[in-house]
Amino acid sequence: MKNTIKAAAAAVILLASGAAAQTPPPGVKMPFPMAPQTPFDTMNSPEVSADGRITFRVFAPKAEAVSVKPWIPGLPGEIKLTKNADGVWSVTTDPAKPGAYRYRFVVDGATISDTRNTYNSPMHRDTYSLVEVPGGADDLQTYRAGVPHGLVAELNYDSPVAGPQRRLHVYLPPGYSAGKNYPVLYLLHGGGDSDLDWPTEGRAGVILDNLIAQGKAKPMVVVFPDGIIEGSWPMGEPEQDKFGLELRTVIVPLIEKSFNVSTRPEDRALAGLSMGGIQTLNIGLLHTDEFRYVGVFSSGWFPDTLKAFEAKYGKGLKANTDRLKVLWIAHGETDIARNNSLAMMKMLDSKGVKFYREETPGGHDMVNWRRYLSEFAPLLFH
Structure with missing residues (x-):
């Protein structure tokens, strides 16, 4: 027994010392190769x-x-x-x-x-x-040592709208405290993507960390839902996409029950890119009693859907959107969604809807969408 313990201890010492090229003691079988094989x-x-x-x-x-x-x-x-x-x-x-x-x-x-x-x-x-x-010292999407960092948590739940085993991710800001009710941004991904797009490729947590550290954005909780529901059509009219119902009746109550967040409409924002931008339009423009900040990144209804939306909801659109504190719309110069975005803005103009518009260099890509998040987040919750 003592010899076995000594052999095991010798193996541990070899591993701890980084002696990868040395031979283990006789009779000790290592769980992985000690030396590079290829x-x-x-x-x-x-x-x-x-x-x-x-x-x-x-x-x-x-x-x-x-x-x-x-x-x-x-x-x-x-x-x-x-x-x-x-x-x-x-x-x-x-x-x-x-x-x-x-x-x-x-x-x-x-x-x-x-x-x-x-x-x-x-x-x-x-x-x-x-x-x-990595970027330079002024690049908001680059992780910086010494900057207080928040965390991204995973939350699994069952949905009466979308079914069991649903998942979302949540960004909690640096210093997240039980004694404060934080405002919330619901941030939606694009077509074919997942609730992990913004936290990974989108660098959303790093961007918020840097903005908050610089005093450019208020500390906020950011929710990254899964916007895809089987049997639903997120690119169409509001009634064709179950996600709007799930967000409003399942996800928002779940977040408000699980985290220290405000329940006031003035403390809720909604934004999305591409497909998530259409979902943002369908939810945010029709439920301004629930969301007071709306951001649309590289998006806009397709022509037939735009006509249908205008015919059904155009008359009350100005009264609805007058509740909004911010309606923010941006796309790239070579964006595949540029024409849809321009047509949407033309329709909004015709209804007297007030909004911020921006056209940036570049196209339908995360370089622009990270930029839009960096510009949109500082406008929230004032």
């Missing part, structure tokens, strides 16, 4: 240089073709990798703008995540690896 064990992927160049690597000695598909504005949608003598494929990109970006590899036609990278961003039915390009 180039996969020592390579890093991704690596980001000081000027924003990203090096991607894959160990695939028998593969015939490897490429990477990054969601990075300004870079090609697919980039080929080259193989070295050790079977490691690699490529270094041109400099990328600061931000967090999704990517995946294609190895002989098979799409895979980066197995050397545990930082990922799940969609509704898919998962991407994530790479972060």
